Amino acid sequence: MVDFEVVELPETDHxxxxxxxxxxxxxxxxxxxxxxxxxxxxxxxxPVCLVFHPMDGAFPSTYVWNEIRDRGWGDSLTVVGVSISTPYEHKSFVAERGMDYRLFSDPSNAVGREYGIANPMDGMTGIEEPRPAVFLLDSDRRVAYAWVASEWPDFPDYDEVEDALEALV
Structure with missing residues (x-):
């Protein structure tokens, strides 16, 4: 069993x-x-499904990407991730997970801040990562669906995302 505390995250203007x-x-x-x-x-x-996730190797990232892979979200639209992990870490993570998905590398978390989902990492002054989040975007980058974690760890309602995905494509 993984030993962790659930932490409530502050409100965000995402x-x-x-x-x-x-x-x-x-x-x-x-x-x-x-x-x-x-x-x-x-x-x-x-359409694109944009998935923000914790750094590669963190159990939430592994869980989220295994679920997305197993559900075959990429069969009907482009699915990409964003995290603070480096390209080298992403390359290994994608290969180890057997993923057909690509991941954006954003070590500074500038994209997470721009989306309003920056999450300071507990016990690491000056280090942040994006909160877990899912955004379904149409071809004009208009957001058709948004889910942003309200606690850590937190996971999207995968069935709800799939319903929104079906409505978009």
């Missing part, structure tokens, strides 16, 4: 349904390589 999601360019990583890609490049090809 990107929400109806908003236009901020565009960004970061290294987008798969199990072989990475390259700078913008979010708008991805949405130009259709």
């Amino acid at each position: 990107v929400d349904v109806g908003d236009t999601a901020p565009d960004f360019t970061r290294p987008l990583v798969n199990d072989e390589y990475w390259e700078d890609v913008s979010l708008s490049d991805l949405t130009a090809d259709g």
Whole structure:
């Protein structure tokens, strides 16, 4: 059993349904390589599921990505992640999980701050990561669905996300 305390997170003014999601360019990583890609490049090809997650190796990241992989969300739209992990860490994480999904590397958490979901890491002064969050975006980057963690650890209602995903695609 994992030993951890559930921590209530403060309210946040995050990107929400109806908003236009901020565009960004970061290294987008798969199990072989990475390259700078913008979010708008991805949405130009259709809807995108943007998943913010804790650093690679943290049990919530492993759990979330295993669930997304097992549910096959990428069968109907582009699914990408964002975390503070480096491209090297992402490359290993993607390969170890057998994921067909790519992950944006954002070590400074600038994207998390821009989305209003920065989460200071307990016991690590000056270090933050994004809260767990899921945003479904249409081809204009308009947010069709938003879920942001209200406690740590917290996980999306996967069935609710799938319902929103089906309505979007």
